[in-house]
Amino acid sequence: MFIEWQNNQAATMRCSDKWQETDDAVSITLVAADASHLHFSNFKPGQFVSLGFELNGKMEYRAYSIASAPGDAHLKLTVKRVDGGLVSSHIVDHFNCGDTVAVLAPTGPFNSIDCPPKQKVTLISAGCGITPVMSMTSTWLRDKADIDIVFIHMAKSAAQTIYFDQLESMAAAHSHFHLKLLLKDNAGTRHPQGRLDKAWLNTLCPDLAERTVYLCGPTQFMQDMESHCRALGVEDGHFHQESFTPIESKQNEISSAAVQVEVPAFGVTTEVAQGSTLADVLEENGVPIIIACRSGMCGSCKCKVTKGTVSRTSTETLSEEDLANGYTLACSSQIESDVEVELV
Template sequence: MFIEWHNNQPATMRCVDKWNETNDTVSIKLEAADGCHLHFTGFKPGQFVSLGFELNGKLEYRAYSIASMPGDDHLKLTIKKVEGGLVSNHVIEQFQIGDTVNVLAPTGPFNSVDCPPKTKVALLSAGCGITPVMSMASTWLRDRADVDITFIHMTKSADKTIYFDQLESMDAANDNFNFKLLLKDNSGTRHPQGRLDQEWLNTLCPDIAERTVYLCGPTQFMQDMESNALALGVAPEQFHQESFTPIEAHTENETGGVVQFDVPAFGVATEVAQGSTLADILEESGVPIIIACRSGMCGSCKCKVTKGEVSRTSTETLSEEDLAAGYTLACSSQIQSDVEVELA
């Protein structure tokens, strides 16, 4: 059996295991809530799902990369504690084995299928950015013996390294897998100490220009690594990165005009400021739309503009056919005229 998602609606899944990876990071294993034995083949290594929890009277969604592999009978997610993080802290402190959660369909353009590898790859990560590239590496080792993998990760110390023991085992067991860990504090380990700059990147992976590069981590880290990798000769078309960076909302344009906003199916008819973000107005109007990543990458807030105009800052998950039919992503669309909207 296979789990299915319909019309951007979430599936209900149950936590069947939970454990600490580090002192501030947990992994959870999710299976179908009805107990059916499922194989999850409907995602590509590197993609993410969005988890939805009822918190403080509101359904809150957040996106998390998938750490498991296609074909597994579960979804594995690894979640790091974030200071002030509503959902991440709920998962770490409150979400227990046996609890259920809403899960949106896997999505995301950063993956090893739509971004196919050469026979040599370099995976660059820092912190919890290790999750999607771990899924890629594990899947290649299982399915593609011809792919030569250099896995470079930077973090504070060995005990702060997510999947440390698993990566060490992968390194020892596979000739085509080379684990390069750079630590700010390397006490008691065989790994070097330093900061991953261009010189270190060249030292750890001197043939990086011959590889397809996949990158995930904090924003500044990714900006630095992109510059460093391209400077070392990586072809731009062979460089791929993940980002959940939210798009800045524009609540009002220079004219400060007022326009009409209608969602007939939900009895919404109101005046709003021209330039307002469509997602904000839908939420304020009580329309039951799911807005998960707020970066235009997950597609959960897809809706159709049947009349009027919006401007878009992302069309990441929309096809040409979607755009021609009037579909848009509410989180990254600004209202520019009188509009009428229906849910996808």
């Protein structure tokens, strides 16, 4: 039996284990709350789930990549504390074995199924960006014995490297898994010291242009690595990177003109500046919409604009039929005129 997600409804899952990965990051495993489901196969390696907690009287959702492989008896997630992060701090400090959490269905286009590999791959990550590429790697090592894997990860030190011991074990157990860990401080390790730049990337993986590349990490890190990969000859069709970074507010595009937003089912009528992000307006007016990834990737904030117009910066989970019928993703929709909205 398997966890089944219905539409945008969250499944209730229970924390079955929790441990410290680094001084500011923990890993947790989640199982079905009723313990009747044994395996979790309905996700693609590299995808993420959104966790929902009721904090300060409000449901707060955040997206976290799955680190386990499809078919495992649990979902494994690794959460790093974010400065001022409400949900990440709650997970690190207060979410314990036996506690339950609302979990939205796995999603995300950054995965090893929709982005299929060549016979040789390179994974490039930093920080918690290691989680989705670890899921891909674990799956390949289990299911594709002949794939050649170069795993490049940038970290401050061995102590600050998420999955350090697991990575070392994988390198020892698999001749086709090549661990290339680059540390800012390599004291006590066999790994090189430095900062990942174009020269280091070429040194760690001289045949990068012959490989499919998967990239995940902090925004600036990904921008730099993408530039280096392009310069080193990686083909467009074989370069893939994680996409769920929050969409920046386009303050300079907000007009002084006022528009009206109505949500009849919740008795909401409010006047806002033209260009305001629909998700922000709905949240500020108490409409119970789920907003998880805030990057137009997970589809949790799908709603319907029944009157008026919005502009969209993402239509990732919407079909042509959805668009024709007025559906939009609130987190990536800017209000252009008076609108009327209903929840899905």
